Amino acid sequence: xxxxxxxxxxxxxxxxxxxxxxxxxxxxxxxxxxxxxxxxxxxxxxxxxxxxxxxxxxxxxxxxxxxxxxxxxxxxxxxxxxxxxxxxxxxxxxxxxxxxxxxxxxxxxxxxxxxxxxxxxxxxxxxxxxxxxxxxxxxxxxxxxxxxxxxxxxxxxxxxxxxxxxxxxxxxxxxxxxxxxxxxxxxxxxxxxxxxxxxxxxxxxxxxxxxxxxxxxxxxxxxxxxxxxxxxxxxxxxxxxxxxxxxxxxxxxxxxxxxxxxxxxxxxxxxxxxxxxxxxxxxxxxxxxxxxxxxxxxxxxxxxxxxxxxxxxxxxxxxxxxxxxxxxxxxxxxxxxxxxxxxxxxxxxxxxxxxxxxxxxxxx
Numbered sequence: 001x002x003x004x005x006x007x008x009x010x011x012x013x014x015x016x017x018x019x020x021x022x023x024x025x026x027x028x029x030x031x032x033x034x035x036x037x038x039x040x041x042x043x044x045x046x047x048x049x050x051x052x053x054x055x056x057x058x059x060x061x062x063x064x065x066x067x068x069x070x071x072x073x074x075x076x077x078x079x080x081x082x083x084x085x086x087x088x089x090x091x092x093x094x095x096x097x098x099x100x101x102x103x104x105x106x107x108x109x110x111x112x113x114x115x116x117x118x119x120x121x122x123x124x125x126x127x128x129x130x131x132x133x134x135x136x137x138x139x140x141x142x143x144x145x146x147x148x149x150x151x152x153x154x155x156x157x158x159x160x161x162x163x164x165x166x167x168x169x170x171x172x173x174x175x176x177x178x179x180x181x182x183x184x185x186x187x188x189x190x191x192x193x194x195x196x197x198x199x200x201x202x203x204x205x206x207x208x209x210x211x212x213x214x215x216x217x218x219x220x221x222x223x224x225x226x227x228x229x230x231x232x233x234x235x236x237x238x239x240x241x242x243x244x245x246x247x248x249x250x251x252x253x254x255x256x257x258x259x260x261x262x263x264x265x266x267x268x269x270x271x272x273x274x275x276x277x278x279x280x281x282x283x284x285x286x287x288x289x290x291x292x293x294x295x296x297x298x299x300x301x302x303x304x305x306x307x308x309x310x311x312x313x314x315x316x317x318x319x320x321x322x323x324x325x326x327x328x329x330x331x332x333x334x335x336x337x338x339x340x341x342x343x344x345x346x347x348x349x350x351x352x353x354x355x356x357x358x359x360x361x362x363x364x
Contacts, residue, residue, distance in 0.1 A: 003131075007102030010044060010095035017041070018092065035079055038088030039066070045091035045139050052135045056128055063087045063141040087141070094138040101134070181217040185210050233276050237266055242297055245280050250287040251295055251312070258300040267306055268359035274336060275299065275308055278354050281329055282310040290314030290350060301358055308354040318344040318352075326352070 021034035052058045112120035192206035233241035239257040246253035286295045292314030299308050320326040330340040337357050344350035
């Protein structure tokens with residue numbers, strides 16, 4: 001029922017804006033007025049997308065905003081970009097269509113209340129579907145490139161959040177682990193130095209204890225470095241690095257990496273690091289949750305994609321819903337145009353397939 005008053009307001013605005021700006025186009029203020037009018041049309045479109053989300057249950061991505069004059073290279077480039085803005089013009093078209101559409105929906109619903117009430121629910125559903133199609137067709141981003149930009153902007157937030165979380169984890173591990181151990185080591189060596197002349201045997205015992213602490217601190221630092229980017233991955237590639245990860249799993253893991261040999265045939269460092277991280281996380285899940293007797297890791301290249309498949313014969317039931325680790329893994333892969341697919345029926349094991357874009361390694 002709100003379609004009619006909403007349609008009247010939008011129709012009046014669109015007609016007045018276009019006619020006024022068109023009539024004044026021969027003056028200096030005509031084109032700037034049209035640009036401002038199209039900008040305000042974009043804001044109307046934003047309100048309509050919010051209405052569609054709230055009342056129709058349809059989500060349409062927000063189009064990319066037009067940069068201001070400073071970022072556009074000056075006033076006249078911004079003016080030209082604003083005047084030929086397809087999002088603004090499609091919103092104007094949407095406003096013009098909404099008036100006859102509002103009259104139609106008002107008439108149908110009003111008639112249905114008194115005459116066609118047995119079929120009124122079906123009519124309302126039909127009108128709502130047409131409304132959804134209108135919103136998607138006229139108020140969505142201009143094309144696939146616009147939608148891709150919106151996706152990348154969303155993915156950029158995921159990458160930033162993930163990087164911040166990794167930095168916090170590294171800082172916490174250093175502070176609570178190796179740093180605390182090294183502080184204790186320095187204090188122990190200071191005490192041993194003071195006792196060196198008075199109690200040589202006690203000082204020797206303290207030095208031996210400090211030697212053990214040094215080994216533990218070095219092991220913690222190696223584990224931390226392995227979690228960031230292991231040296232074996234840089235030096236020998238995915239096959240050796242994934243075999244090293246599999247060796248630390250609590251269940252036997254069969255690793256099969258079918259990739260071309262040679263340094264030049266390896267994927268880009270970033271893709272290789274993500275692939276290592278994916279397998280490491282999935283095998284940790286196998287160790288902690290799967291209750292499996294065995295697992296396998298397969299890695300191969302299929303055209304322009306790097307395929308990773310990790311499977312186990314455990315209890316199954318894994319999914320990417322909620323705040324699980326698989327959900328975070330799917331977000332990380334999505335941020336680099338990757339895909340994560342989980343097949344995990346209850347009691348039948350789990351198969352996780354990850355796809356990453358293949359990017360050739362730059363030759364130094």
